[in-house]
Amino acid sequence: MTTGWEAAVEAQIRSAQERGEFDNLPGAGKLIPGRNMPYDESWWIKSFLEREQLPTDLLLPTPLQLRRRVERVPDEVRDLPTEESVRAYVADVNAQIMAWLRTPIGPRVAVRPVNADDTVRRWRTDREAAAAERVVAAADHAPVEARPGRRRWRLPWRRR
Numbered sequence: 001m002t003t004g005w006e007a008a009v010e011a012q013i014r015s016a017q018e019r020g021e022f023d024n025l026p027g028a029g030k031l032i033p034g035r036n037m038p039y040d041e042s043w044w045i046k047s048f049l050e051r052e053q054l055p056t057d058l059l060l061p062t063p064l065q066l067r068r069r070v071e072r073v074p075d076e077v078r079d080l081p082t083e084e085s086v087r088a089y090v091a092d093v094n095a096q097i098m099a100w101l102r103t104p105i106g107p108r109v110a111v112r113p114v115n116a117d118d119t120v121r122r123w124r125t126d127r128e129a130a131a132a133e134r135v136v137a138a139a140d141h142a143p144v145e146a147r148p149g150r151r152r153w154r155l156p157w158r159r160r
Contacts, residue, residue: 061106066097073114077123086123090116 016022040046049056057065073093077086094113101111 061109062100063104063106063109063111066093066100066111067109069093069096070111070114073119074122074126077119078126080123083120083123086120087116090114090119 045059048054049058057068060068070093073090077089080086080089094116097111097113
């Protein structure tokens with residue numbers, strides 16, 4: 001048995017269907033996301049990360065996040081302008097590692113501080129290699145100079 005309110009709603013839905021307002025809706029005929037996979041308890045966090053376009057590294061425990069950050073240090077410092085900025089970046093990473101080492105939470109994973117001198121040495125070699133590549137690229141694209149023995153054409157009404 002339906003109430004007056006439910007009957008009114010059903011009538012509105014029926015009239016909208018007759019007018020074709022539900023035809024050609026986006027997603028019509030497509031599977032509902034997540035319905036074709038086996039049940040996963042963390043479906044909501046996975047959909048949140050995908051919807052908000054957040055990196056999945058945020059789900060890792062702290063020591064693994066730190067190890068990934070240590071692995072990415074050479075790529076992160078490559079575009080820094082000065083040696084001091086490279087050392088400051090390495091000092092920041094090392095401060096985070098030392099804070100975790102003081103009160104380790106999570107799995108016991110070995111995380112060692114980054115050697116600033118090695119990082120600066122690698123930064124210099126990468127920088128020198130990039131500069132050498134730029135010099136070679138500039139030499140390849142240098143404009144061709146005019147031939148020395150060729151005479152320029154002058155308009156007859158111009159003075160020489």
